[in-house]
Amino acid sequence: MKPANTLLEQTGTTIFTVMSALSLQHGAINLGQGFPDTEGPADIVQAAADALRDHRNQYPPLTGLPELKSAVAAASQRFYGLEIDPAAGVCVTSGATEAITACLMALLNPGDEAILIEPLYDTYLPVVKMLGATARLVRLEPPGWELPRAVLAAAFSPKTKLLLLNSPMNPTGKVFTPDELGFIAGLLTQHDAYAVCDEVYEHLVFPPARHIPLMTLPGMAARTLRIGSAGKTFSLTGWKVGYVSGPANLISLTAKAHQNLTFTTAPNLQRAVALGLAKPDDYFAGLAGALMAQRDILDTGLKRLGFITLPTDGSYFITADITPLSFPGDDVDFCRAITTQAGVAAIPVSAFYAGAAPRNYVRFAFCKQPDVLREALARLENWRAGKS
Numbered sequence: 001m002k003p004a005n006t007l008l009e010q011t012g013t014t015i016f017t018v019m020s021a022l023s024l025q026h027g028a029i030n031l032g033q034g035f036p037d038t039e040g041p042a043d044i045v046q047a048a049a050d051a052l053r054d055h056r057n058q059y060p061p062l063t064g065l066p067e068l069k070s071a072v073a074a075a076s077q078r079f080y081g082l083e084i085d086p087a088a089g090v091c092v093t094s095g096a097t098e099a100i101t102a103c104l105m106a107l108l109n110p111g112d113e114a115i116l117i118e119p120l121y122d123t124y125l126p127v128v129k130m131l132g133a134t135a136r137l138v139r140l141e142p143p144g145w146e147l148p149r150a151v152l153a154a155a156f157s158p159k160t161k162l163l164l165l166n167s168p169m170n171p172t173g174k175v176f177t178p179d180e181l182g183f184i185a186g187l188l189t190q191h192d193a194y195a196v197c198d199e200v201y202e203h204l205v206f207p208p209a210r211h212i213p214l215m216t217l218p219g220m221a222a223r224t225l226r227i228g229s230a231g232k233t234f235s236l237t238g239w240k241v242g243y244v245s246g247p248a249n250l251i252s253l254t255a256k257a258h259q260n261l262t263f264t265t266a267p268n269l270q271r272a273v274a275l276g277l278a279k280p281d282d283y284f285a286g287l288a289g290a291l292m293a294q295r296d297i298l299d300t301g302l303k304r305l306g307f308i309t310l311p312t313d314g315s316y317f318i319t320a321d322i323t324p325l326s327f328p329g330d331d332v333d334f335c336r337a338i339t340t341q342a343g344v345a346a347i348p349v350s351a352f353y354a355g356a357a358p359r360n361y362v363r364f365a366f367c368k369q370p371d372v373l374r375e376a377l378a379r380l381e382n383w384r385a386g387k388s
Contacts, residue, residue, distance in 0.1 A: 011126055015351040019335060023345035029368075029376040031298075032335070032345040034170070034316040036367045040236040041283075044276045048239075051268035060267040063255045064092025064243070068270040071277040072228070072243045079202075079284075080213050082221070088248035091255045092270060094262040095240035096200045096229040101127050103196045103225045103244060104164075105257035108133040112161035115152070119352030121170050121198070133161070137354055142319065142361065143310045145174040149183055156187055162194040163187075165214060168201035171352050171363040172319060173312025175209040185217040194250075195220065200229035200242075201315040203284050206292045209313035215246070222247050225254060230273040232316075233287070235367075239269045291316070291366070294373060298366040301377035305384060316367040319349060323360045325384070330359035342383035344376045 003009070019032040039045060063069065066086070073086035084090060093099040100123055108114060110132030116124050118139040128135045136155040138148065163184065167176040176184075188195055197214050205211045215224040225246040231237035244254050298318055299309050308321035327334050331348035339345040349361035366373060 007126070007129055014122055015347055016122075019339065019345050019347055022336065022339050026340050026343060028339045028343045028345045029372060029379065030345045031364045031366070031368065031373075031376055032339075032347045034365045034367060035237040036235040037369055037372060038235060040234040041276065041279070044234055044236070044272045047275045048268050048272035051271045056267055058267075060264050060270060062259055062264060063251075064090060064265070065267060065270045065274070068092055068243070068274040068277075071274040072245055075277045076226075076245055080216050082213070082215060082245075084245045085248060089245055089251055091244045091251050091258055092265050093242040093244060093258055094265045095231065096198065096227050096242035097123050098240075098258070098261055099227045099242040099244045099254075100124065100164075100196070100198060102254045102257035102261060103227065104128060104131060104133075104162075106225070106250060106253035107162050107194050107196070109161070111159065113157060113159040114161060115155050115163040115193075117163075117165065117169075118354065119171055119349060119357075120164075120354075121166060122351065124164055125354055134159070135354070136160070139353075140172065140174070142172075142358065143308075143321075145169075145172045145310075147176070147180045147183065152184070153187060156191045156193070158191075160191050160193045162196055164196045164198065166198040167214075168199075168205055168211060168314025170201070170315055171317050171347070171349055172310070173315045173317050175205055175211060175313040178212055181212055181214055181217060185214060185220050188223060189219050193223070195224045197224055197226045199226055200232045202228060203233050203287050204291055204316065205314040206288055206295065206312075211314065225250055230269075230276065233284075234273070234276045239266075239273075241265055241269050241273050294366045294368065294370060297370055297373045298364060298377070301373070301380075302364070305377070305380055310361075316365045318364050318366060319361050320364060321360055322362060331362050332359075335362055338380065338383065342379045344379050344383075 016033045023030040069090040070086040072090045073084040076082040076084045104127050108131045112133045114128045115136045138152050202211050215226050230241040306324045310319040335346045335348045347363040350357040
């Protein structure tokens, strides 16, 4: 038999699938995969259920229902002062992962270069490679995750087509500062490159940090595609509703890619998300407040158990250094051990790197109910006591 696609054959099963399966097998508390353990707002869920009965269940428009596209544009104006054309400047996708793929398809040709920032979400690199482009990797270093400006500037070349920016960042919890964003914008302008901005955690940012879309900076609106996620904003990750906003010429290309991926997204879910995006400001402010309290429970507990925790200004995740625990193995070994022996699952941070990576950091998700987090900490404490 002739070989199939060699790139996909070389791509392993995602670490999130592996650890979630191991967690289920051992009855562990899953602090690995980033999904909440509570339902989203009841009115949004009810709107989705009601919309199934309104006799509009056939294919919706390719780029999304007008009400959701208008809601995305209105939210962009409301939160960031962005002027987005709801008709031509928004494309609804089946989740943010599809949106990332569609944006990269819209911009990259074989032979182009894309700048990716490590540690990175595991979808980015395989898609760049499948499109025949080359990834130029720029690494942030713990514990501060500061942007290495000289290294970033050196990564640009005449072949640079785009930079993929994830802020708030998974897995680090970093929120890029205004000064860092200004530096990035200057390089994009200098090299006439595009930006694909993965901003799915845009409303999950903890004061005093503040999320600033790169698109809001001078000159960036014409060269930026911005990705949002209803799953993260409304704690409905299984719905897989994402949206891309940007200039009409780039959205048109993104829509053509979307057409060849999923074509469209469930209409009842789109109508419900449109309702959600129109929620009052206190809903969005409350998201961060509740999540910050959960972050602090986990952060305090991990420190008490001997971990060194790194700052997290946004997202669902805390990165913890396992070095002080004197565990006889690396981050992968550690995550397997606590899943199978302590009943708590986490993700090895080395999974977010393309090459040689630090092997002493693990990622815990704190988007869980406070009692669940406390039980996870109690299990880890009992496990540690049994090891001493």
